[in-house]
């Protein structure tokens with residue numbers, strides 16, 4: 432461990448980088464967004480699909496429901512694998528389903544899980560590909576239904592996301 436890292440660790444232990452402090456800073460630094468009118472349907476869909484998750488190794492069940500620009504809802508759950516690295520998150524399952532249906536325009540996604548309902552870093556990047564300004568509804572499955580989820584912008588969850596300069600999009604083969 433480098434001297435610098437040791438200093439950081441010491442500061443962390445001394446409470447300088449306490450988790451609570453970081454969390455409260457994170458919360459106040461984000462603007463809370465207005466829930467989309469369909470939030471209840473999105474929440475229900477995410478909670479429903481969560482019960483279908485394949486999570487025999489972690490017991491961590493996650494549901495996600497995408498709201499497309501045309502008003503459709505497409506859901507997905509996490510799918511684990513004995514080879515852990517192959518596991519795919521609920522958010523990415525929903526996006527892959529939508530893309531395979533020919534849908535790429537999304538205005539919101541609801542993510543529901545027990546505990547702290549935030550998408551992982553990989554999913555934030557994956558979602559950014561399609562709409563960095565997407566609304567993200569953070570639904571805690573421990574809360575009663577009808578509890579409004581927290582609503583944030585994807586760009587607040589992943590500022591300065593990785594993007595390639597676009598080239599003319601190739602037409603899909605027919």
Ligand SMILES: [Zn+2]
Nearest residue numbers: 520550551554
């Ligand atoms: Zn994820």
